Amino acid sequence: MESIIEKERPDGIMLSYGGQTALNCGVKIDEAGILKKYGVSVLGTQVPGIMATEDRQRFKDSMVKCNVPVLKSKTVHTFDEAKKVAKDLGYPVIVRVAYTLGGKGGGVASNEIELHEIAGRGLAASLVGQILVEEYVGDWKQIEYEVMQDYSKNNVIVCNMENVLSMRVHTGDNIVVAPSQTIDNHEYHMLRSAALRATKHVGIVGECNIQFALDQASDTYAAIEINPRLSRSSALASKATGYPLAYMSAKIGLGYSLPELVNTITKKTTACFEPALDYIVCKHPRWDFTKFELANRSLGPTMKSVGEVMAIGRKFEEVLQKSIRMLDVGKDGLVLNRQNGESFNDEQIEEHLQTPDDNILYYVVAALHKGISIEKIYQLSAIDPWFLNKINNIVEVERRLKSSTLDHKLLSDAKKFGFSDNQIGRAVKKDGLEVRKIRKDLGITPVVKQIDTLAAEWPAQTNYLYLTYGGTENDIFITKKDSGIIVLGAGPYRIGSSVEFDWGTVNMVWGLQDGGEKNVVVVNCNPETVSTDYDICSRLYFEELTLERILDISEFEQPNGVVTSVGGQTANNLTPKLVANGIILIGTSAENVDRAENRSKFSQVLDTLHIGQPSWQAFTNITDAKNFALEVGYPVLVRPSYVLSGAAMKVVWSQTELKKFVNEATIVSPDHPVVITKFMLDALEVDVDGVCDGENVAIGAIVEHIDSAGVHSGDAMMCIPPWRLSNKIIENITDSTTRIAKEFNIRGPFNLQFLVKNEQAYVIELNIRASRSMPFVSKFVKVNIISLAAQAILGKKISNIPQEMWANTGMHGIKVPQFSFMQLEGADIVLGVEMQSTGEAACFGNSFYDALSKGLTSVGYNLPKTGSALVTIGGVENREKLLHTSALLKSLGFKILATETTAEFFAEKLGDVTVVHKISEPDRKPNISDLLHEKKIDFIINIPSTSTLEKYVGMLYDEYQIRRKSLELGIPVLSTIELAESFVKTLEWLQKMKRQKTIRIIQRHNLNHRR
CATH class of the missing domain: 3.30.470.20 (ATP-grasp fold, B domain)
Incomplete structure (x- = not known):
């Protein structure tokens, strides 16, 4: 800095x-x-x-x-x-x-x-x-206020919010409603006054969030914390009210006062007017515990969610069920889902209600189904009876749907209570689209409402919209000249889909506008995103990315086309369904998207083109799958179709594992065959990001993974230009990419993934959509790939990117993943084919190690000058591979500590190595556990001997204990051979350069970005 x-x-x-x-x-x-x-x-x-x-x-x-x-x-x-x-x-x-x-x-x-x-x-x-x-006051209510204050100490409450799951659960993991629903006028103003006093006293200038714990029984409250910054809650409050907190806060920081600032929606009132809501908003977190085999799913004071959604409507029941659909976790609402999960007895349900996890609301429903009283559920869960009664209303409508004839009143009630057509269909044994037709024939359709910040007290024509069944007329009307293009966003942040896809959505909107499209409409439901800022586009629908809702919006908007290629896998998965229902897609055809997403069809195309790929076969029964695995030899890779971030994708080492994982893959992708591929050990992985207009192919960059194949592309460190690929391989990859893009008649963005082994390139995956790496590539090559994709989508010829521009920038770029293992109690940090990272950093430098040193520092690695390194490596082969790295470490002045077997191997080759003893042998000294707690280890190289599930049992449990304990104590752990080599060579580079990293102004190297 x-x-x-x-x-x-x-x-x-x-x-x-x-x-x-x-x-x-x-x-x-x-x-x-x-x-x-x-x-x-x-x-x-x-x-x-x-x-x-x-x-x-x-x-x-x-x-005080x-x-x-x-x-x-x-x-x-x-x-x-x-x-x-x-x-x-x-x-x-x-x-x-x-x-x-x-x-x-x-x-x-x-x-x-x-x-x-x-x-x-x-x-x-x-x-x-x-x-x-x-x-600890876990059973008290958790209430939040968003406060805006200027230098003169004028202040206003922008939004107040209530956490449904009480003080037991961190607000980031809590289901939150705005405005608060269960506190009375006295309590509201008591906390409001306290919030204003507190912000004045500490000297907030701009925006802050203050959290209170409230005990209604004793009329007692306490301030828990103030966040003197824009936060998750600020983003939620901003989107919930339409009050642009970040914009107003920045203006205040520059010296403006609240009375001087004008409300950007009404254009008449000032920023001193506190927003009023004539609707209710529900924020629901998204968790991805299934990605972490040992993670503890319980919720508490440490945040574990990776993203969130926000639903807007007129009833709590409506917004709760909408928010569950928005999460994109395979559920259609609180009840009547495709898979209703396990059944529990009363004792198990009561236990789950007392110790909340990500399924807490489903245990509430199970309790209500069992006839457990609302008072008892409240005593166990600390969820206010008001919310429990609302959930009971949903259960009651479910009962009516199952037992009564589907008439106008029942169907209308169900829609007002947030039931989707699919849920209603399950109750009455009909398909969701059949229910849609019945509903429309009865004249039951949602209305479009606008958010104007002041509950219609002042006239305002806004483009910030939501759909609800809790109204009788639309707030806006669309004429033919208003028709345009709808761009589908990516929904909640999750492992595999984060801000990179929002960057794609926003840049697609801007690219379409630059290409002459006047009316660009966005549909998304994530309050943390730029794409849900109402001033980005012509109209913003803060809505679910489900087939039902996109059809509703399309019928209202009558668009000229829908773009599904920048919203990640969520939008991509809707492609065939939208086309089947008569929606015009612009960009690559749905047929070609299906040819790429369906693993079996894609593999057949590669065979036709004579382009190499690992041995594969599609299966619908386990016997054939076992026979194929025996034929090609373990390990094999189980791959479902139409999934993001490697969901249910696994490397399998035995027949027992094969049966388990084939079943899981079938659950995740039930409508498509499972493909089993020969897993190639010790191969390099390569990503190619590009754009095609049907004829011309523009390759943004060939990006090499630093980690070997077997680590998911979202978890791997990546570099541009490649550092180990030969010219022959680069030519081969370029040729294959061009032929594949043309064969699939791609019109828009695409991402292609290769394995490289023994100077042969094998294609493993084609994604006909924006990818996680496109923002990184665009910033590196100074060309906005999504802007080019917008040209292709509009039917224009794309401008050429100079061939191999990525190799001639004079820079090196590194993308490094960010993990959240610390927050996920019990999770192991060992990486595999299913993605686990929750973020990333991209850094540029004059050399590979210059960029890498910045990247590692950015995601929290400490790069020590000297000290001690613990080296624990499973298997002789792995020890041989790390011999040179360990020797380099010694030459840099680091002391090497190792467990007995590893120490014996290195002592013979390197000389002096200090023996330390396992955590499972606490009586033997020096012990790793003691050294970790005493901060006598600066970093750890820990390479497990295998990628099988057995790494969690027997002697390998020790390895896990080392990794987990080190993580909790903030000590870097290097768990792949490639990361260990890169880390140690970076330390060498820093010593040579006397720890001087380069500083360059990015704009000079990053032209052609609109904003």
């Missing part, structure tokens, strides 16, 4: 817009005197204000001074101090960590053993080595 400030010499800096990372960075550069040194002013909330909210003790002191109650607690810096506080408060206690995001490192401790574990990881996660031990 200092290098950039020195180069740019800014007058001001804003710290509130980059989340916790930006806040922590801002505090550090201020404490280091960098801002003072270069005369840089902080715009918005000042650093003392940030510290008064982020430092747990200062926050507590500040609240402004007469806002806080819970009994004390900040500590060691476990012994924590133990004493917990004893005084009485168990259970909650541990909160200073300067962290999403409750990282925290937890609820019911006894001293649990406290020891939580305090250890919390102190390691804290920027300042501080945790707060606090009394």
Whole structure:
């Protein structure tokens, strides 16, 4: 940061817009005197204000001074101090960590053993080595207020929100409604006044979020925390109300006052008018626990969700069921799903209600089906009876649907309570499309409503829309001249689909507008995205990405076409269904998308083109699958069709595993055959991103994975230009890419994946859509690939990208994955063919190691100058492969520690190696567990001997314990041979360069980006 400030010499800096990372960075550069040194002013909330909210003790002191109650607690810096506080408060206690995001490192401790574990990881996660031990009030309500305040201390409440799952669950993992539904007028204003007092006292300038715990029985409340920045809750509040919090906050930071700022929707009222809602909003988190075999699914004070959706409607029942569909997890609502899960007895249900996990609402439904009373469910779950009664209404409509004739009233009631056509169809033994026809014949259709921030108190014609059955007339009307193109977004962030697809959606909108399309409409449901900003497009529908809803919107809009190629797998999966229902798609035809997505059809096309691919076969029964696996030899790869991020994709090493995983793949992709492929060990993986207009093919870049094949492309480190591919292979890949793009008559973006082994390239996958790597490639080659794709989609010829431009930029680019294993208790960090990363960083440099050093630092790796490295490697072959890396490590001055077998191997080859003993042998010293806790290990190279499930049992459980413990203590773990080699060579490069990394201005190298 200092290098950039020195180069740019800014007058001001804003710290509130980059989340916790930006806040922590801002505090550090201020404490280091960098801002003072270069005369840089902080715009918005000042650093003392940030510290008064982020430092747990200062926050507590500040609240006491402004007469806002806080819970009994004390900040500590060691476990012994924590133990004493917990004893005084009485168990259970909650541990909160200073300067962290999403409750990282925290937890609820019911006894001293649990406290020891939580305090250890919390102190390691804290920027300042501080945790707060606090009394636990899990059954209290969790209420939030979004506050906007200017330099003159004028302030307003923009939105208030209520968490359905009480204080037991972190707000990021909670189902949240706005406005709050179960607090009375006295409670609302009591908390509102406290929120305004607190923000004035700490000196917020701009926007903040304040969280309260409320005990209605005693009329008692306490402030839990203030986030002095834009947060998940801010994004939700902004989208829920239509009040552009980030925009207004930035203006305030520049010195504007609230009365000077005009409401951008009404264009008449000022920013001082508090929004009013004539609708209800529900935020529902999305979890991806199935990606992590050992992860604990329970919900608590540490956030585990990877994304969220927001539903808008007129009833809680409606928005709850809408939000469940939006999650895209195979459920049509709270009841009447394709798979209704396991059945539980009363005792099991009651146990699940007391310890919430991601299925908590389905246990509530199970309890209601069993006749357990709402009062009993409330006592067990701490979910307010108001919400439980609303869920009971859904169960009651389900009962009516199953037992009564489907007449106008029942169908209308079901739609008002959020039931989809598919749910109704299951109840009455009809197809969802049959129900749709019956519904339309009865005149039951949704109406289009607009969000205007002030509940229609002031006239406003907005383009921010939602559909509901809770109304009688449309708020807007579409004429023929208003018709345009609908672009489908990507829905919730999840593992495999994150901000990269939102970048694709937004750039497609801009590309279509630049290509002359006046009316571009977006459909999406993720409050965290830019594509759901109402000023991006002509009209925004904050709606589900389901066939039913897209058909509803299309019938209202009468579009000239729909784009499904930038919304990731969610939008892509709708392609054949939309075409079957008469919707015009623009871009690549649905037939060609199906030829690429259907693993069997795609493989047959490659055979026709004489393009290499691993041995494969499609199966519908397990006997044939077993015979094929024996013929080609294990390991094999089980691959379902039409999936994202490797869902249910597995490397299988035995017949027992094969049966289990073929069954799983069939569940994930029930309408398509499962393909089994020979898994190629020790192969390189390559991605190609490009655009085709049907005739011309523009290759953005050939991107090489640093990790070997077997690590999912979303989890692999990637580099441009490739560093191990020969010219012959690059020519082969270029030729195959061009022929495949033309064969599939692609009109828009595409991504092609290859394996390379023994100077042969094999195609493994074609995605006829935008990919995760396209933003990275576009920024690297200075050409916006999605802008080119928009030209192709509009039927225009694409402009050429100079051949192999990616090889001639004078830069090296590295994309590094970001993982959230720390938040997922129990999850193992070993990577495989199913994606597990939750984010990424892309960095550029003058050399491969320059870029890699920045990339590793960006995702949290500490790059030590000297110290000790623990090396534990399974299998002689792996030890041989890492011999050179270990020798280099020694030559750099690092001390090598190893368990007995590994130490014996290296001592013979390298000389002095220190023997350490396994965690499972605590009496033998020196012990790895002690060394980790004493911070005497700087990083770990831990290579498991196999990719089978057996890695979790027997002696290999030790390996898992090392990885998990290191993660919780913030010690880097390198779990692939390629990562270990790259990491150590980066340390060597840093020593040679005296740790100087290059700083370059990206715009000079990144032209042709519209915004």
